[in-house]
Amino acid sequence: MPSVVALIPARSGSERVRDKNIRPLAGHPLLAYAVAAARQAEIFDRVVCSTDSGKVAEVAQRYGADVPFLRPSELATSTSPDIQWITHALDQLDRYDLFAIVRATNPFRGPDVLRRGLEQLLVTPEADSIRAVELVKQHPGKMWVLEGRTMRPLLEQSHLDVAWHAGQYQALPEIYVQNSALEIAWTRVVSQTGTREGKVVAPYLTEGYQGFNIDDEEDWDRAHRLLDDGEVSLPDVTLPR
Numbered sequence: 001m002p003s004v005v006a007l008i009p010a011r012s013g014s015e016r017v018r019d020k021n022i023r024p025l026a027g028h029p030l031l032a033y034a035v036a037a038a039r040q041a042e043i044f045d046r047v048v049c050s051t052d053s054g055k056v057a058e059v060a061q062r063y064g065a066d067v068p069f070l071r072p073s074e075l076a077t078s079t080s081p082d083i084q085w086i087t088h089a090l091d092q093l094d095r096y097d098l099f100a101i102v103r104a105t106n107p108f109r110g111p112d113v114l115r116r117g118l119e120q121l122l123v124t125p126e127a128d129s130i131r132a133v134e135l136v137k138q139h140p141g142k143m144w145v146l147e148g149r150t151m152r153p154l155l156e157q158s159h160l161d162v163a164w165h166a167g168q169y170q171a172l173p174e175i176y177v178q179n180s181a182l183e184i185a186w187t188r189v190v191s192q193t194g195t196r197e198g199k200v201v202a203p204y205l206t207e208g209y210q211g212f213n214i215d216d217e218e219d220w221d222r223a224h225r226l227l228d229d230g231e232v233s234l235p236d237v238t239l240p241r
Contacts, residue, residue, distance in 0.1 A: 002097035004118065004184075005046045006038040007089055008065060010104050011076040012053035016216040021051075021104045022059045023220075026227055028237045030214070031056065032063040034104040036235040039064055041111035043118050045096065050089045052076035064240040068092065083196050090187060101183040101196070107223065108209045108232045109181040117182045117204045128198025129185030132206045133176040141165060141172050176203065179211030208232075 010031050014020040022029040031049070038047045049060035049067050052075070057067040069092045075084045082101070090099065098121075100114065113132075121130040141164025143154040157163040164172050182204050189198030209232045214220055226232045 002122075003045050003095075004043060004098040004100060005048060005093060005096040006041075006044040006100045006102045006114075007086065008034050008038065008047065008049045008060070008102050008104060009082070009085060010049055010051045010053075010056050010060065011071070011080075011085075012051065012056055013076060013078060017214065017220055020214065020220075022056055025107060025220075025223060026234055029059050029063075030107060031059055031104040032237045033107040033235050034102050035060060035063045035065045036237045037109060037111045037114060038100075038102045039111075040235060041114040043115055044100070046093070047102075048089065048093065050085050062239065063237065083190070083194065086196050087190055090190060096187055098184055099187055101180075103180045103213075105214045106179075106181045106210075106212065107214070107234055108212050108226075109206075110210075110233075110235050113182055113204075113206070113210055117184055120204060121184050121202060124202045126200055127202035128189045128193075128200050129183065129196070130202040130204050131197060132179050132182040132204045132211055134179055134206050134211050136175045136177045139164070139169060139172050139175060141167075141175075176205075179206060180213050181206050181211040 010021040021031045035047060038044055047065045049057065049065040050071050051057050051060065052071040052073050057070065060067050071085055071088060075088055117130055121127060140154055144151040145154050153165055185197055189195060193199060209226060214223055
């Protein structure tokens, strides 16, 4: 088996949900569910949290993640590209064949998603990485761009007998949107392409709420409702001894 490191990004400066990564959800900090999913997947040689905050680092360590370094503050702004903190993390660690990004903001993604994602990437040798996607609910074929007092379709459709914006949803081509439930890539793509995904990306199709991401207070409230209604479950969290 190739060596794999799980990277859990958890910067301190969340603007839309204050202290999001360590805010309690169903009795544990949000970050704890990402650590639990990564540990329970039993596919990672190491589970590392990348954070700029000593407070977040303490929480991550309490739940079983390693925090061998703190991320520089300039790599932890709201506009910092992911490739910057990923490169920084990989430079600080031993050499691993693959890395996975296990985001704290996807609490309903369990360890099985991580296991199956790695298995799928390993049997897709032509791919540099794998990324979670799901069918779009708002199709780009029905989106418009405003131009002054008029508008035009976002996607060129003049070649079609029936424009997508004039047809039924069922007749539209299937389009998928990425979510942040899963990303796994060969580490070589970072140095070779300067990206986190490389040039050839394989799709991992999520189901249900596996791709549900908490970005704002509305998402936070919805996460509570989904749990209260029994529509979702969280990874089991146990504090390591």
